[in-house]
Amino acid sequence: MDTGFIVALVIAFLIIIVIAKTAIVVPQQNGYVVERLGKYSKTLNAGFHILVPFFEKIAYKHTLKEQAADIAEQVCITKDNVQVGVDGVLYMQVLDPGRASYGIGNYMFAISQLAQTTLRSEIGKIDLDRTFEERGTINQNVVAELDKASDPWGVKVLRYEIKNINPPQDVLSAMEKQMRAEREKRAVILTSEGVRDAKINEAEGEKQRVVKESEAAKIQQINEAQGEAEAILAVATATGEGLRKVANAVVEQGGPEAMQLRVAEQYIGEFGNLAKTGNTYVVPANLGDLTSMMALATDIAKGKGKLAPVEQ
Numbered sequence: 001m002d003t004g005f006i007v008a009l010v011i012a013f014l015i016i017i018v019i020a021k022t023a024i025v026v027p028q029q030n031g032y033v034v035e036r037l038g039k040y041s042k043t044l045n046a047g048f049h050i051l052v053p054f055f056e057k058i059a060y061k062h063t064l065k066e067q068a069a070d071i072a073e074q075v076c077i078t079k080d081n082v083q084v085g086v087d088g089v090l091y092m093q094v095l096d097p098g099r100a101s102y103g104i105g106n107y108m109f110a111i112s113q114l115a116q117t118t119l120r121s122e123i124g125k126i127d128l129d130r131t132f133e134e135r136g137t138i139n140q141n142v143v144a145e146l147d148k149a150s151d152p153w154g155v156k157v158l159r160y161e162i163k164n165i166n167p168p169q170d171v172l173s174a175m176e177k178q179m180r181a182e183r184e185k186r187a188v189i190l191t192s193e194g195v196r197d198a199k200i201n202e203a204e205g206e207k208q209r210v211v212k213e214s215e216a217a218k219i220q221q222i223n224e225a226q227g228e229a230e231a232i233l234a235v236a237t238a239t240g241e242g243l244r245k246v247a248n249a250v251v252e253q254g255g256p257e258a259m260q261l262r263v264a265e266q267y268i269g270e271f272g273n274l275a276k277t278g279n280t281y282v283v284p285a286n287l288g289d290l291t292s293m294m295a296l297a298t299d300i301a302k303g304k305g306k307l308a309p310v311e312q
Contacts, residue, residue: 022051023049025048026047030046030062030064032061033059035057040101043097044058060100060101065093067108068090069108071087072087072116073086073087074116074119076123077123078124079125079126082171084167087162088163089160090111090112091161092108093158094156095155107155110150111157118142118146132165
């Protein structure tokens with residue numbers, strides 16, 4: 001084989017190796033840190049790039065996507081001296097690949113450890129009962145502290161979420177008893193309030209019933225009194241009207257004769273009824289003197305008769 005051909009093949013092979021080492025394609029959402037002779041040179045973003053052979057190289061590769069880091073469970077002591085196990089998830093993003101490469105050796109490990117220590121500090125500020133309801137506040141405080149520390153590293157801490165808060169078993173038993181007692185207390189209170197309201201409603205109903213009955217009795221008595229008064233007034237009016245008509249009839253022509261006839265009829269009728277009521281009865285001495293009785297009635301009707309005083 002020709003020596004020149006072999007040399008050409010070697011040179012072509014070396015050129016291919018150099019191109020492969022110097023031609024770099026950076027994927028989307030990635031950042032490559034380039035060093036020139038061991039010193040930071042530049043950061044390559046997504047696209048095609050050519051490096052200077054033997055002088056430049058890719059020292060660090062970073063993803064610019066948001067990353068999630070699992071924070072292992074750790075024991076924290078609350079303000080009221082109760083040990084709880086707390087774990088969570090941390091979300092972060094590399095904003096500056098250069099500072100993330102040279103500002104810290106392993107930013108993921110550093111931020112995870114800082115998250116654990118910050119979380120212990122935040123849990124120690126509150127009581128156990130408030131740890132469950134103050135999750136949002138705890139998460140915000142942890143993110144604020146981590147963001148301050150990670151800023152020189154070119155990393156942005158986006159959010160932190162507590163996954164689980166696990167108190168000891170004896171504490172859980174005590175909390176369950178407390179919650180059960182609270183529920184029983186609320187049940188007793190609600191039952192007593194229901195009984196009280198029922199009694200109040202019954203008393204109010206009885207009160208209204210008595211009031212209604214008294215008002216009905218009052219209205220009934222008023223109506224009866226008004227009815228009796230109207231009846232008495234009607235009877236008196238009718239009686240007066242009848243007497244007035246009798247008086248007018250007596251003074252007219254033929255009136256005295258008619259009155260005498262009427263008195264005689266009533267006298268005979270009443271005497272007949274008296275005879276029917278018993279076997280023994282008293283007969284007036286002047287029973288046959290009917291003419292004198294009618295004359296007396298006529299004089300009384302005309303205003304001429306006078307009543308004799310009653311003897312004592």
